[in-house]
Amino acid sequence: MDQPVLKVNNLQTYFTSDAGVVKAVDGVSFEVSKGETLGIVGESGSGKSVTSLSIMRLLKDTPGRIADGEILYEGRDLVKISENDMRKIRGNDIAMIFQEPMTSLNPVFKIGRQLEEAIILHLKFSKKEARERSIEMLTSVGISRPEKIVHEFPHQLSGGMRQRVMIAMAMACNPKVLIADEPTTALDVTIQAQILDLMRNLTKTTDTAILLITHDLGVVAEMCDRVVVMYGGRAVEESDVLSIFANPKHPYTQGLLASIPKIGERLDRLQSIPGNVPIPSRMPEGCKFAPRCPHAMDICWEKEPEYKEVITNHSVRCWLHEEVPQDESELVGSTQH
Amino acid sequence: MSQNLLEVHNIKKYFPIKKKLFSKKKEFIKAVDGISFTVKKGETLSIVGESGCGKSTTGRVLMKLLEATEGKIVFEGNDITGLSDDEIRPLRKEFQMVFQDPYASLNPRLTVKEIIEEPLIVHNIDKAKRADRVVELLEVVGLNKYHANRYPHEFSGGQRQRIGIARALAVNPKLIIADEPVSALDVSIQSQILNLLKDLQEKYDLTYIFIAHDLSVVEHISDRVAVMYLGRLVELTTRDELFATPLHPYTKALLSAVPVPDPTVKRNRIILKGDIPSPAAPPSGCTFHTRCPFAQDRCREQIPEFREIEKEHFVACHFAEELGS
Numbered sequence: 001m002d003q004p005v006l007k008v009n010n011l012q013t014y015f016t017s018d019a020g021v022v023k024a025v026d027g028v029s030f031e032v033s034k035g036e037t038l039g040i041v042g043e044s045g046s047g048k049s050v051t052s053l054s055i056m057r058l059l060k061d062t063p064g065r066i067a068d069g070e071i072l073y074e075g076r077d078l079v080k081i082s083e084n085d086m087r088k089i090r091g092n093d094i095a096m097i098f099q100e101p102m103t104s105l106n107p108v109f110k111i112g113r114q115l116e117e118a119i120i121l122h123l124k125f126s127k128k129e130a131r132e133r134s135i136e137m138l139t140s141v142g143i144s145r146p147e148k149i150v151h152e153f154p155h156q157l158s159g160g161m162r163q164r165v166m167i168a169m170a171m172a173c174n175p176k177v178l179i180a181d182e183p184t185t186a187l188d189v190t191i192q193a194q195i196l197d198l199m200r201n202l203t204k205t206t207d208t209a210i211l212l213i214t215h216d217l218g219v220v221a222e223m224c225d226r227v228v229v230m231y232g233g234r235a236v237e238e239s240d241v242l243s244i245f246a247n248p249k250h251p252y253t254q255g256l257l258a259s260i261p262k263i264g265e266r267l268d269r270l271q272s273i274p275g276n277v278p279i280p281s282r283m284p285e286g287c288k289f290a291p292r293c294p295h296a297m298d299i300c301w302e303k304e305p306e307y308k309e310v311i312t313n314h315s316v317r318c319w320l321h322e323e324v325p326q327d328e329s330e331l332v333g334s335t336q337h
Numbered sequence: 338m339s340q341n342l343l344e345v346h347n348i349k350k351y352f353p354i355k356k357k358l359f360s361k362k363k364e365f366i367k368a369v370d371g372i373s374f375t376v377k378k379g380e381t382l383s384i385v386g387e388s389g390c391g392k393s394t395t396g397r398v399l400m401k402l403l404e405a406t407e408g409k410i411v412f413e414g415n416d417i418t419g420l421s422d423d424e425i426r427p428l429r430k431e432f433q434m435v436f437q438d439p440y441a442s443l444n445p446r447l448t449v450k451e452i453i454e455e456p457l458i459v460h461n462i463d464k465a466k467r468a469d470r471v472v473e474l475l476e477v478v479g480l481n482k483y484h485a486n487r488y489p490h491e492f493s494g495g496q497r498q499r500i501g502i503a504r505a506l507a508v509n510p511k512l513i514i515a516d517e518p519v520s521a522l523d524v525s526i527q528s529q530i531l532n533l534l535k536d537l538q539e540k541y542d543l544t545y546i547f548i549a550h551d552l553s554v555v556e557h558i559s560d561r562v563a564v565m566y567l568g569r570l571v572e573l574t575t576r577d578e579l580f581a582t583p584l585h586p587y588t589k590a591l592l593s594a595v596p597v598p599d600p601t602v603k604r605n606r607i608i609l610k611g612d613i614p615s616p617a618a619p620p621s622g623c624t625f626h627t628r629c630p631f632a633q634d635r636c637r638e639q640i641p642e643f644r645e646i647e648k649e650h651f652v653a654c655h656f657a658e659e660l661g662s
Contacts, residue, residue, distance in 0.1 A: 190609045191387075218596030218597055261528070272525060276493040
């Protein structure tokens with residue numbers, strides 16, 4: 001792989017609330033290279049969306065702040081640069097697609113104007129050129145009558161169309177990194193298939209690096225090259241997509257994979273992870289997964305394990321893989337079906 | 338299993354659209370446009386479809402939360418269609434509903450005890466019995482009796498859904514209509530609730546109508562599956578048949594659109610063109626013809642009949658025989 005375009009090092013994002021400091025993201029590291037799709041998987045409250053907002057520096061109007069860590073984009077640390085410099089990067093070099101296209105498009109402006117805004121600002125195009133570029137972008141995302149659509153308002157479009165517009169907007173300035181935060185969660189499956197197909201084709205031609213944030217392991221399996229699994233604000237496992245699915249090392253990843261119902265596979269009972277997703281303000285001491293973990297040992301309750309590369313390109317945050325590596329094969333074997 | 342608990346005959350639910358002052362023609366959103374099916378005692382019938390297909394409206398019409406525009410609903414041999422609110426109330430004990438959003442369907446000002454107790458009060462169960470019943474129900478759904486005096490906001494999504502299930506079970510219903518009961522939950526929690534629903538079905542001999550959009554969940558829980566598209570049923574058969582040999586092109590596309598959580602699988606996916614048409618102006622003939630890869634002239638003109646082409650396998654497609662083989 002080439003040099004990573006985006007590299008996140010030990011990111012920590014904290015929120016200050018009445019209940020004290022909430023560590024929404026606490027030690028997340030990963031990198032993504034040109035043309036690569038990196039999946040960030042996790043359940044609600046795992047900190048995956050806060051990670052993406054931190055990268056875009058969109059936490060200014062929230063009680064959140066980046067407490068520590070680096071976000072290196074082409075060697076520059078985005079945590080340290082000025083708001084002015086960040087504005088040049090945001091939407092231009094790094095673009096983002098959000099989950100709910102209706103709330104991320106401005107309801108009072110026509111589609112064309114919203115698309116052109118970024119193009120005029122970043123690419124310094126004239127109005128006319130910007131309109132041409134918007135129409136070209138809309139065509140590339142498979143919208144059939146782009147000349148008409150630019151004159152319409154977001155509410156006149158269907159959910160799938162809106163998400164296409166969002167993608168067109170994000171891709172308009174040829175970003176090097178595209179952050180897609182649950183891009184298809186609000187869509188129906190047949191529309192989801194269209195949008196995923198579109199994202200795959202677009203990035204193949206432009207070589208954009210994608211950070212795909214999702215809770216859907218099916219989407220991960222189809223789209224991603226590598227996967228980071230998050231739990232309780234931490235990265236708990238990272239590897240290439242094949243190893244994550246074939247040979248998950250963290251008990252949480254194993255549980256997550258076992259608990260999804262799969263088409264064509266009929267079990268009387270689904271496997272499930274007991275207990276509930278932890279609330280960020282009431283995080284357990286030690287390993288955050290210990291209260292739900294079938295393999296929890298004494299040390300798990302006391303001390304948080306480090307995030308370590310246990311085999312080449314496969315990192316995991318778990319005591320099982322630090323102290324007693326010989327247990328590993330047995331553990332993996334027992335949870336695969 | 339053979340006895341029919343519920344029979345639905347050609348129900349329709351039209352919502353009028355407000356028209357301009359002098360316009361004569363009345364227009365409707367045909368949310369449900371003539372569907373018929375039966376539910377056998379003890380089985381789980383799933384209704385799947387995408388947003389706007391009318392699956393939730395169907396659930397609400399069956400619950401009599403909405404009055405059907407046309408058609409007949411027969412519950413245990415009694416026609417319940419025309420009954421007034423007073424007449425239906427004692428019958429409501431027999432069918433209960435579990436809702437999608439566990440955050441919106443529980444009253445935030447009531448304690449868990451009050452929430453679960455409410456249907457018991459409505460159905461005149463005396464006070465001493467009620468308290469015992471609440472504790473019993475909490476335990477049945479995997480909660481504890483010390484949860485009884487807490488408020489919904491103190492619970493996670495999965496726990497709230499358990500409370501919703503306990504409330505539905507309170508009056509010993511025969512039929513539970515579950516409208517997307519797990520789609521708001523995280524994957525690891527989703528499977529807990531699905532397992533709970535299965536256990537309860539066995540324990541209390543419940544019949545489920547399970548409304549969902551997620552086919553992998555549906556395959557797990559159902560005995561039979563009905564697929565809806567724009568207010569009509571397009572296919573209805575046993576789970577095994579549906580997943581092994583789907584006949585309707587929409588069912589095929591829907592099945593192939595589900596992402597498979599296995600990176601080694603590479604499939605030829607059927608990607609449908611376009612969006613779901615608006616139910617206010619459904620296409621002529623077969624409503625699916627605008628997106629169907631096999632559409633022909635006949636599909637644009639003639640509404641296909643919902644017919645049984647094999648035993649227990651109903652399809653609404655003119656070319657089901659040819660496409661199936």
